[in-house]
Amino acid sequence: MNNNDLKYVGKPVPRKDGPLKATGGAQYTVDISLPGMLVGKVLRSPYPHARILNIDTSQAKKLPGVKAVVTSADSLKVKHGFIDTPRYPADQYPIAVDMVRHAGEEIAGVAAIDEDTANEALSLIHVEYERLPAVFDPEEAMKLDAPEIHPNHPKVSDPYKNIGGKIETAFGDIEKAFTGSYLIREDKFYCQIRTHGYMEPQATVASWDHSSKLNVWTSSMGVFLKRARLARTLGLPFGSVRILKTYVGGAFGGKIDLYGHEYIASLLSMKCRLPVKIVYTREEVFKAARHGQPLIVEIKTGVKRDGTILGQQIRTINDSGAYRGSGVVAIFLAWGFAMAPYRIPSMQYEGYSVYTNNLVRAPQRGHGAPKMRFAAESQFDVIAEELGMDPIDFRLKNARNPGDMLPNGDSVKNFGLKECIAKVAEKTDFKAKYEAALKERHSGSTIKRGIGIGTTAYFSGSLVYPNSSTVIVRFNDDASVSVMTGALDIGQGCETVISQIVAEELGVPLNEIHVHAADTETTPVDIGSWISGLTYVTGNAAKKAASHAMKKLLNVAAQELGSEVQELIALDKTIFVGHSPDRKISYGQAIAASIAKNKGDCIIGEGHFRTMKDEVSPPSLSTAKGRWTENYSNYAQVAEVEVDTETGMVRILKATTAHDCGFPVNPVLVEGQIDGQVSMGQGHILSEELRVEDGCVINPSFLEYKMPCALDMVETDYIDVITETYDKEHHYNTKEVGEGYVSGTVASVANAIYNAIGIRVKKTPVHPQDIIDALEKHEHGGKGDLTR
Amino acid sequence: MRLPEFSFHEPLTLDQAFATIKKNNGNARFLAGGTDLVPLMKFGLETPSMIVSLKKIEGLKGIAEDNGYAMIGALTTLREIISSTVISGKLPALSEAAMAVAAPPVWNVATLGGNIRQQTRCVYYNQSRAWRLEKEPCFKAGGNVCHAVPRGKKCFSVYCGDIAPALIALDAAATISGMAGPAEVRLIDLFSNDGLSPFTLEKNTIITGIKIPVPGAASRSGYAKLRVRSAIDYPLVSAAASVALDKDSIITGVKLALSAVGPAPVAIDLNGVLVGVRIDTADFTALKDVLPKKTQIADNLALPGSYRRKMLSVIAKKAIMKAAERAAEKETI
Known part of the structure; x- marks a missing residue:
């Protein structure tokens, strides 16, 4: 048709x-109101690592208006986990049992007739702690003398006791690739912790009804996963737990897994047989909910004289926080985002997910892609420059062709990456602007302009529960x-x-x-x-x-x-x-x-x-073997920036995206996804950072956490590279549009900053003081990158 | 976050207002726009038992030009200041500073007097009760430590007002009403330079109005603010300047004030720097020499103190340039 x-x-x-x-x-969870509904509140640990010696709830229980108080003593003490496999068994109680491993961890819950009473009840719960040494940096946590965070957890990398996840995979012959290389680059990149920034905070209403059924309204990203986790931790049959629809005010990865308050609201309602509503304050979101994945990427790439990539060796380190969360998934996915877009004949990859006493991590839009592509795309530009090539030609030389087979058995099929790169370069007049910026670098003007490119390929559905x-x-x-x-x-x-x-x-x-x-x-x-x-x-x-x-x-x-x-x-x-x-x-x-x-x-x-109907199981998180997806989306994004060399402030003037999203069922929703991701990428590369000192979040508000606001939004432009048509006799070949573009923005802005001022960005976010410090160093004859 | 319980009074006259305050033995607070006080109350950092709203008192609002002075009532909202053509035309630094405050919805409620009298800020102070369970309370929160300056012996909280530096550069004075009767105080003299108690005024006094000499056509002003985002953010460093030029665009006078550099805004004595030169050939390198060497800038806002110190001269120059360009072109904003 x-x-x-x-x-x-x-x-x-x-x-x-x-x-x-x-x-x-539209009715969001906070709007749900049921007869007799109580206000639930959660008592949280103020310490990042401590043994709980005693919890005394007697005074709280006596407070008039308090209907129920729960601690782990009221629970079945069943652990849950984003991943729960023999290698990576569930590692987190939904309410702390004897130990807390991050500040903000749930210790107790109260249900009362109003918020003031519930808050007062929290202040009447007395907890005795024995504080324990804590560790907050993943590379510190990997040392042999670091405090051990999960003594009973299976060791995947003995004797390094805090390594909670490890993945190793390789293809081709990396030694031979490097021996035959004309040029080899080794670089290390760092990405910060960002929060998801959903406008609707975490919120749950739980109601244990007269027929012994638990009804739950919760702000989430999918009801069936929540049901499975809640039923299992509460010891209820799936049929006794009903999760109902509410409107959701954004999630971006931050509302997938079971959260402590969902469990606590349920337990409270089961105890007092009245509906209980828990709504996080924004501060609670910042100080206790899960945030995104910080990642360290060490990347070594060898190329021929003509720019052909021969091999790449990558090591990633993820700070998973106090529990595994999605850390082991992030290090698996980061591999995929390295191997998918470009032809790399030999690759060796190892990834570590390390326990620390930081907040737990959740997936976050892109889940590893923005960090991996920031590292790879930045290094591409370094290599291209050393070879005397321009960034566009280098990418066109190495980008995958339609029909290429990936080492895991996936085909990229109708892959539009090369077309995206060519079209976005043409529309933005990339080469001319790139050259002009190089000439302008040494002019007297304090405002420098630059242009840069970033690209991605992204999976479109995979096999994960419920599959x-x-x-x-x-x-x-x-x-x-x-x-x-x-x-x-x-x-x-x-x-x-x-x-x-x-x-x-x-x-x-x-x-x-x-x-x-x-x-x-x-x-x-x-x-x-x-x-x-x-x-x-x-x-x-x-x-x-x-x-x-x-x-x-x-x-x-x-x-x-x-x-x-x-x-x-x-x-x-x-x-x-x-x-x-x-x-x-x-x-x-x-x-x-x-x-x-x-x-x-x-x-x-x-x-x-079901995607990949012939695949029995999802890919392996320890070896990366197994197919990933049927459809790879891809994009090339160009950012144009202005750097004020007096203040170090960077402004993104325009982001142009050429995208191959397969067949766009609704083009205006596709454009909405691009715009939203440009602003997230902008926050990632320029301003957003969860500031944590000794496990305490010191900027737990939208005032001090610098998410771009309406006036900061970047002008966007789109180029459709549509590789699929819809044929009524066959199924839709749609591709991902909701996550991958973040990567393009981060990488393209980093490369554009280099183009503008000659400073290589190796960490995010790029604060203005980083720019000023690096410029001063360069002024005094130093070289040096913008790094941690 | 919930507001704690308090009683609320809306007097119709200043006398009634002071009487109520007196009755409450220092545990009552005046309320203007509330954009500074209410968040502090939510954090439990201010715990008044009585709030005395100034909103129904007549005569505290409005903008008038009288006898060479602009007279602005303290309860005038930032939106009203921004909308005034007298202010944007002749006192552009004030207009610009008001527009640099927070975001448009805040302009509708925040007032001139309230903005001037906002509390000093610090990332380690402007935090909730939950925070004070994690970290010891600091000096300003009633404790004995400073989290911003390790081993610091005093409070390093920062005055982050946008309006006060503009008023200082414009030579403004504040009319004060209080127990001792009305008085006029130069803007700069309102500040004690003490982070714990940043104002020289007694707690139970109010600013009723601001009086600004309207400059001649050859003198104009400008405001420059360093912040991460285009809205919402308090200044990391800001500067306001008034510049007077003669007919040949030679600078005849500069007034400069800085904000977000310590517990009080600072008026800079330029000591003749920049005076007597044409604005288009002015050499700003000397500006660095007259800016304070010893500020109380610490690592307690969104970006580090070392960076903010470097930005003093950059932002000061931006403010002076804005003012000078306006003076030269007789431009309005």
């Missing part, structure tokens, strides 16, 4: 939930349509996209498609809004479900009209016989006929989809 024949998909239709959100009608999506499409009597999906719209617009896909399949207008979503009791399982696979996996399940229903409808129509299905045409909720259009039946009539004549079949379609 020609894309021009499409009516709903491929169109920039407005979001279905837009009006509701704009008018305040697949099912969608049910049901015709109502009036031929309006109800769609049942477990997908949770976290702001990315998945309900709109699913509606577009169903509308296209059925020929029913968008406003007559009603989505019922994200309820573990009444909707089928869904992969979740967190591995960049929702449009691909759930979207194709929706297509299959809709086409299943449509097939039934057409069969009935054929019976009623006395024709063959192939002769029928569906248009505006009416089915015609193609060669004699006066023979027709409305959808409503066909549905009634089906009920009357097909044993009551009211026409329900179901569809399932």
Whole structure:
């Protein structure tokens, strides 16, 4: 089918939930109100590492208005973990048992009739601690004499007791690659801890009802994972835990796993048999919730004289914080983001995830990609310069071609990276501006301009619990349509996209498609809004479900009209016989006929989809063996910056993105994703940093945590490099659009800063004082990079 | 974060206001826009039992030009200051400083007097009760340590007001009302330079108005502010300058004031530097020599003290250049 024949998909239709959100009608978790509902609060450890000697809750329990107090003594003491495998068993109690390993760790919970009473009750809980030595730097924690954080955890790298995760993988012959190289570069890059910056804080309402069912509304990224974790830690059958839909005010990776407050709200409600609501303060989000992954990347690359990459050796160190969180996943993914976009014939990779007494880490938009691409793309520019090549030619020489096979068995298929690089360079007049900036470097002006490029390839859905999506499409009597999906719209617009896909399949207008979503009791399982696979996996399940229903409808129509299905045409909720259009039946009539004549079949379609249907299991977190994804998205991004050499302040003037997102089901949502990621990349490279001293967060507010604000937003421009078309007979080949662009912004700005002032950025964020210090060093004849 | 309990009073006259304050034995606080006081109360750093709102008292609001002076009521909002063409035309540093405060929604409630009288700040002080469980309370929070300066013997909190330096560079004075009756005080004399108690005024006094001499056409002012983001942020260092030029664009006078350099804004004695030279040929290197060598800048804002010290002369120059360009072109902002 020609894309021009499409009516709903491929169109920039407005979001279905837009009006509701704009008018305040959307119900977020904080808006949930139930009869008798109590306010829950969490007591947290003020210390980063301590033994709990005693918890005395007696005074708190006596306070009038307090309905329940819980500690680990009320729990089953079941550990949970983002990863839970024999090599990496679950390592975290949802409420501390005998030990705390980071400041902010949950010690107790109270439920009271109002917030003041709950806060007062917290102050009446007396905890006796024995403080223990703590370690906060991952490289320090890797030393033999560092305090041991998890004595009972299986050692993956004896005798280094705090190494909680290790991955090693290699392909080709790295020794030979380096021996044959004309030039070898070794560099080390550092990335900071950033928070996700979701506007809606963590919030949960738990209600243990009269039928002994736990009902939970929680701000999350997918309801089925939350159900699994809650049921397991509470010792309840999955069927006794129901997670219901709420609107979500952003997540960006920070709301995936089980959080202590979700468990504590549930435990409190089970104890006092009243609904309990816990809403974090913003300070709690900063001081106790999970943040993103800081990463150290050591990278050694060998190239031929003509710029061809021969080999790359990489070592990453992740500070996983006090529990494993997603640290072992970040070091696995970082490998993928190194090997996917460019042809690297030989590679050796090792990654370490190290326990420290810092806050636990969650995935964060890009999950390793921004850091790995910042390192690799910066080093590409260094190498290109040393070889006398320009950054565009170097990348075009090494970028993968469509159809290339990756060492893990994935094909990059219709890979548009080279086209992206070429087009973004052309549109931004890259080479001319790059050369002009080099000439301007030594002029008298205090404002220097520069241009830089960064690129990425990203996976589009992988095999992670719950691994697949099912969608049910049901015709109502009036031929309006109800769609049942477990997908949770976290702001990315998945309900709109699913509606577009169903509308296209059925020929029913968008406003007559009603989505019922994200309820573990009444909707089928869904992969979740967190591995960049929702449009691909759930979207194709929706297509299959809709086409299943449509097939039934057409069969009935054929019976009623006395024709063959192939002769029928569906248009505006009416089915015609193609060669004699006066023979027709409305959808409503066909549905009634089906009920009357097909044993009551009211026409329900179901569809399932799983990526990599022939792969049994997800890739290995210790060897990286195994396939990753079916569809690789890719981008090339160019940033133009201005550096004030007097103040060291950097301004991003423009970010231009050439992107290959496969078939864009909704182009305006794609552009929204690009803009959002440019601003996140901007924060990453220029200003955002969680400042932690001895395990205490010292900037726990949006005033002191410098997330870019509205006036700082960067002008953006887009270039579509669309490599997939939609063919109605096949499934949608969509690619990721929600995470990868962050990388391009970070890397391109770092490279643009170099172009402007000749200083190589090796750590993020780039503070103005770093620029001033580096410029002063250079002025005094020194060289030196901008590093930690 | 929740506000603690307090009682609330809205007097109609200044006399009523002072009477209420007196009755509460020093445990009452005046409220203007509340953008400084309310966050401090949420953190538990201010714990008044009574709030006395100044909003219903007549005569504390408005902008007028009278007899060579601009008279601005202390309860005038920043939005009203920004909207005034008298101020943007003749006192641009004040307009610019008001626009540099926080973000537009704050301009609608924050007041001139409240902005001047804001508390000094420090990343180790402006923190919640939960923080004070993790770290010992500092001097300003009633404790005995300074987290910003290890082994520091005093409070290094920073006066981060944007408006005060502009008013100092504009030679403004404040009208004070209090127990002892009205008085006029030069802006710079409002500040004690003590982080623990940054104002020379008694607690139970209020600023009722600001009086600024309106300069002639050859003198204009400017404000420059160093911050990470384009809005919200308090200054890391800021400078306000008034520059007077003669008809040949030769500088005849410069007034300069700095903010976010210690517990008080600082008026700089330029000692003749830059005077007598044409603005387009002025050499700013001498500026470094007249700027204070010994500031109380410490590592207690978003960016390090060493960097902020380096930026003093850069930001001062930016403010002077803005003022001079306006004086030369008779431009308004």
